[in-house]
Amino acid sequence: MTSSERAESLKRSLALLWGKADEPTRGPKPALTRERIVETAIAIADQEGVGALSMRRIAAALNVGAMSLYRYVPGKDELIDLMVDHSYGEGPALDETGGWRERLEAVCRGEWAHYHRHPWLLHVQQGRPLMGPNALLSTEAALRILDGTGLDGREMIDAIVTTSSWVAGLARTSVEASRAATETGVSDDEWWAAQEPYLSDAMGERYPMLGRVAESGGFDGPTDRSFEFGLRRVLDGLEVLIAARRAGEHPDAG
Amino acid sequence: MTSSERAESLKRSLALLWGKADEPTRGPKPALTRERIVETAIAIADQEGVGALSMRRIAAALNVGAMSLYRYVPGKDELIDLMVDHSYGEGPALDETGGWRERLEAVCRGEWAHYHRHPWLLHVQQGRPLMGPNALLSTEAALRILDGTGLDGREMIDAIVTTSSWVAGLARTSVEASRAATETGVSDDEWWAAQEPYLSDAMGERYPMLGRVAESGGFDGPTDRSFEFGLRRVLDGLEVLIAARRAGEHPDAG
DNA sequence: GCGTGCTCACGTACACTGTACCCAGTTCGG
DNA sequence: CCGAACTGGGTACAGTGTACGTGAGCACGC
Numbered sequence: 069m070t071s072s073e074r075a076e077s078l079k080r081s082l083a084l085l086w087g088k089a090d091e092p093t094r095g096p097k098p099a100l101t102r103e104r105i106v107e108t109a110i111a112i113a114d115q116e117g118v119g120a121l122s123m124r125r126i127a128a129a130l131n132v133g134a135m136s137l138y139r140y141v142p143g144k145d146e147l148i149d150l151m152v153d154h155s156y157g158e159g160p161a162l163d164e165t166g167g168w169r170e171r172l173e174a175v176c177r178g179e180w181a182h183y184h185r186h187p188w189l190l191h192v193q194q195g196r197p198l199m200g201p202n203a204l205l206s207t208e209a210a211l212r213i214l215d216g217t218g219l220d221g222r223e224m225i226d227a228i229v230t231t232s233s234w235v236a237g238l239a240r241t242s243v244e245a246s247r248a249a250t251e252t253g254v255s256d257d258e259w260w261a262a263q264e265p266y267l268s269d270a271m272g273e274r275y276p277m278l279g280r281v282a283e284s285g286g287f288d289g290p291t292d293r294s295f296e297f298g299l300r301r302v303l304d305g306l307e308v309l310i311a312a313r314r315a316g317e318h319p320d321a322g
Numbered sequence: 323m324t325s326s327e328r329a330e331s332l333k334r335s336l337a338l339l340w341g342k343a344d345e346p347t348r349g350p351k352p353a354l355t356r357e358r359i360v361e362t363a364i365a366i367a368d369q370e371g372v373g374a375l376s377m378r379r380i381a382a383a384l385n386v387g388a389m390s391l392y393r394y395v396p397g398k399d400e401l402i403d404l405m406v407d408h409s410y411g412e413g414p415a416l417d418e419t420g421g422w423r424e425r426l427e428a429v430c431r432g433e434w435a436h437y438h439r440h441p442w443l444l445h446v447q448q449g450r451p452l453m454g455p456n457a458l459l460s461t462e463a464a465l466r467i468l469d470g471t472g473l474d475g476r477e478m479i480d481a482i483v484t485t486s487s488w489v490a491g492l493a494r495t496s497v498e499a500s501r502a503a504t505e506t507g508v509s510d511d512e513w514w515a516a517q518e519p520y521l522s523d524a525m526g527e528r529y530p531m532l533g534r535v536a537e538s539g540g541f542d543g544p545t546d547r548s549f550e551f552g553l554r555r556v557l558d559g560l561e562v563l564i565a566a567r568r569a570g571e572h573p574d575a576g
Numbered sequence: 577g578c579g580t581g582c583t584c585a586c587g588t589a590c591a592c593t594g595t596a597c598c599c600a601g602t603t604c605g606g
Numbered sequence: 607c608c609g610a611a612c613t614g615g616g617t618a619c620a621g622t623g624t625a626c627g628t629g630a631g632c633a634c635g636c
Contacts, residue, residue, distance in 0.1 A: 221538030237491030305559030
């Protein structure tokens with residue numbers, strides 16, 4: 069794909085996201101809609117994993133030929149762009165009352181649940197997210213939470229980036245662990261049992277800390293406990309900054 | 323792949339990681355070594371992206387046939403396991419002096435640099451990481467940092483999981499953004515310019531906060547500034563907990 | 577020494593993937 | 607009513623991971 073081709077693809081995605089693609093009147097009535105394709109694709113990705121999401125698989129679920137999908141969507145990349153933005157439009161609107169901390173906590177819990185509902189979100193391109201209508205709405209809501217905390221624009225963005233990055237990072241290990249368990253049929257217990265001979269060889273000799281932690285049961289994979297722990301720490305860290313801002317400290321001192 | 327097949331593959335990976343595979347004496351001398359294959363694969367993944375990492379590509383770089391690699395490695399999954407653990411054995415040993423905060427900060431900076439050196443790490447299975455020798459060593463070193471802070475075993479693990487998750491989450495967006503820029507030839511400016519018409523349509527109407535933040539220049543993608551910001555917040559959050567522990571608070575109150 | 581059998585490299589083949597291209601059938605505007 | 611516009615879909619191609627089979631090379635037991 070050349071540079072200009074990718075630029076063209078970007079324009080197409082944007083037009084699709086904002087529904088600016090003009091529909092023709094001539095010709096036979098379409099058997100499908102873009103929304104039906106997107107929702108079917110999301111259902112497949114949710115249930116069978118992102119690895120099972122192929123154009124042929126989606127087409128089969130819709131009882132059409134594989135190439136018919138390309139009448140509605142320029143390619144798989146653009147379809148995924150649509151899936152991402154569509155998923156952001158699911159949940160209920162956020163409660164806009166309460167302090168920034170409880171509201172930001174609610175956002176984190178929402179993202180945590182969202183990633184577990186749609187694990188494929190963690191496996192698609194997210195470096196330069198297409199800002200669709202629903203993604204914009206989510207960002208706007210998150211920003212509104214931090215309005216009035218004394219943070220400037222950059223800091224508000226960075227605060228949201230920090231919490232979102234943490235949730236995404238943790239959700240990725242959590243989601244992949246549970247997917248690995250169900251897909252491979254190797255349970256967590258079997259997994260650790262297989263590694264145990266090698267680990268216990270190493271522990272006690274060169275890795276004393278690992279041995280101590282293993283005895284206290286620290287190695288049971290990322291759980292909700294890890295989420296609750298991190299949530300408090302990250303919000304505590306933000307609270308330190310916000311308290312300093314409200315006490316009137318100069319930005320450079322934060 | 324059936325359940326028992328995956329269990330077998332797991333055992334093979336472990337044996338490879340710990341070098342317990344006994345070498346035969348009969349037959350012709352091998353033309354390759356497993357280490358050479360792993361290092362070549364890492365070089366390709368670093369330079370050309372994980373998408374370009376195919377068995378045929380690796381074999382071509384080593385001047386052998388694609389199937390020859392399967393004499394040294396059971397499959398691509400196991401090769402990636404080896405690549406991951408190999409990459410953990412690169413950096414210099416950590417400085418073991420100083421307070422927990424500066425040492426943990428150094429770990430975070432190390433991971434940040436590590437992910438930028440090997441972006442493919444963020445795209446491989448990490449839900450149930452195979453604990454190879456080098457991975458164990460890194461974990462041990464991180465745990466040792468938190469020894470004596472008053473945290474118990476579970477909390478030490480959760481603290482490390484929290485910082486690592488945040489670094490990984492942020493690195494993923496950062497790495498993908500820069501890769502997208504070089505691979506597609508669409509610069510950051512062009513990217514935002516393409517979206518601008520749609521965004522400015524929405525701003526001012528329904529998304530006032532976004533408009534304000536955009537004016538203050540908050541939307542320039544994840545940079546080192548985002549990293550420095552998050553680093554302070556996450557460590558501040560941990561410091562709140564550790565200070566409470568040292569003041570003798572009961573764990574349930576944290 | 578020498579055959580036996582283990583181990584090597586590698587070619588072929590198969591089931592997948594995304595999607596470019598082409599063609600036949602449908603439907604509406606003029 | 608007829609041509610233009612549009613639809614669905616078949617075929618084909620260049621990729622992927624890897625199962626399987628074929629010879630060639632090397633070390634050991636006799």
